[in-house]
Amino acid sequence: MKSQFRGGVHPADSKDTDKEAVKTLPLLELYLVSLSQHIGSPAEPIVSAGDKVLKYQEIAKPTGFISASLHAPTSGTVKAVEPSPHPSGRLIPAIVIESDGEDREFDISTNSDPNLEKGPEVWNDMVKNAGIVGMGGAAFPTHVKLSPPDDKPIELMIANGIECEPYLTADHRLMLESPELVAVGLRLTMEMVGAKKAIIGVEANKPDAIETFRSFDLPPDVEVAELPVMYPQGAEKQLIYALLGKEVPKGGLPMDVGVVVQNVGTLAAICEAVTKGKPLVERIMTLGGSVPAGPGNYLARIGTPLSDIVKQTGGMKGPAARIVSGGPMMGQAMTSFESPVLKGTSGLLVFGPGEMKALNQRACVRCGACVRVCPVSLMPQTLGNMVEWNIFDELEQNHINDCIECGCCAYVCPSDRNMVQFIRQGKAEIITRGQKI
């Protein structure tokens, strides 16, 4: 039962790099492996300055349940564990690794199951040990999603190949170039969560990816679903609704409706972790926007400074006015290229002066456009006004915490209101107030 999820917008998809095959970036001298890769607790380093490390060697352990370990992207010496640039704009501790240029590998064969004999429980540990997080952007530790409690039976596994953010083509290229990794990853996760069926969801603007999967002799319990292009269809709950017509209840998780969703990049990483014992030390990301001289899709090691990506791909054609880590709808703007690639970094976009709409933020004129496009059916204009006027008491009863910050409201706003910023500010205020009590 397929439905159109409510709301959503249609920005030009600008997938200019979708014909660019994935290229591997050369080995660099320095990597900054940030301890804060995802939501939840940061990882705790188990190496210190001066230590020698090998590629794939674990260098930081998870702390707490929602956390994931980190591994060295190459062999070399730990130069320091020190506050380093981060896409969030803050200085956050990172393990700085100086490469020895040899790229010697830690023996990972012992931690693999090439013939898939060991079974789902062992695989889950392998995923955990590989430090895999959701690679679609939110970077939620994957082993947590793959261990649903016993009272939440999982019927369906969804492979998220939607990639609804404009400009980004990393998932698209992965599906074209390594579809078998996605398919095997999907099969493994189906067994891990006990799902009997699976759907690979892909938007209609990637017909070649859909064709690739359909040309596979997929078992009858795996369906390839072509969905009409609509942002933010890649958001988990919107995708589930689009595919099944089911709403994940408030505050709930997909497992509450018997579903687990995994991004296709994450599935490929799961396949690599289980069959080869490979920890997550690299990912495909899109370099896009009008300014980079070598836009395309690149296989980058986690910790690669973004400045090196720019340097290695031919630099920039002009001045950069807006640098975005991630997609143009939900990505984080940065002031420089100093921060590194994280596990959730799906893209680096650089735009020139005058390309982005010059905003002139004014009072809300109550046109209702934001109400029509909100995929969560909130009244964004009310929330924005409340925050602007410091009326924080009614934010929660207007369900501000259900906002997924997709940005559709701000996208359509004729008053150029920074709706997402207002809502983040409101959410932060609620947390601050909670702490005071």
Added chain:
Amino acid sequence: METVLAPSPHLRSPDTIERVMYTVLIALVPGSLIGIYFFGLHAIRVMLISIVGCLVLEGFVLKLRGRDISPLKDGSAILTGLLLAMNLPSSTPGWMVIVGALVAILLGKHVYGGLGYNPFNPALVARVFLLISFPVAMTSWPEPKPFTFSLDTVTKATPLGEMKTNLLMTGSIGDIANIDLMAPFLGNFGGSLGEVSALALIAGGLFLLARKVITWHIPVTFIVTVFVMTGMFWVINPQKFASPVFHILTGGLMLGAFFMATDYVTSPVTNKGMIIFGVGCGAITVFIRLFGGYPEGVSFAILLMNSVTPIIDQYTKPRTFGYLREKKVVA
């Protein structure tokens, strides 16, 4: 080159307040031209005084409030000026138009904080203010005469007004309802200078719908409500009540339904709310026209519904995604 550290989303649609306002102004061109065609130089005079008056006053009030005068360019003052003019008889004296502009900009808009904060449609506040303060001038309607550029005019009541008078005097609406309805459809009809041609206004309204500046919810429910309700009364007693076609083609209904009731700031934001708003506007219009003291009720109806817009918004909040209705568990 400085990089910009802006919050997401980095992509924005090209929509702006300016684009909305100027699109509405374009949509009002056919109605304005028909007004000029039938009411000549006086129509131009009233429109010019009203628009220039609103613009000057907007600038003045912004200065007075210590604000930047850049909102002058957003088109909202021009739109208020044009809508006010279109709601006035072409014979309205210039000073009275200026009083209207003053009321619209000052009392309708800026006392609340300017564009976006006003609870009532500024042009309608001004129109109703003038109607109550200067009832004679505001209900003397020049007869439409194509291409008359003379400044002498013969005035007469509107068909809706004549109907009300007949009804009060004789208990019957008389033969007024039997007029050729092509006249109000095309605009060869007594009334405010911008409300006379249903055809021109519908054309403008369709343009707004096509450009997605407005949605169908308010205009369609407004017009359909007037049609259905007046139709019911007409079926019951055609001696006392005019036909529904007469009602939807005359008076300020088309102008009100497409251009005044749809004002973003003063109407509800949800589709459900807009439907309630449109039905409410229609019902109040009918009650005033058929049973009230005034022959025409569109302005009052819209203003009354403006006042309940916050309540409508409050009670038509969409159900948030994931907030499923609790299924009743049978014990």
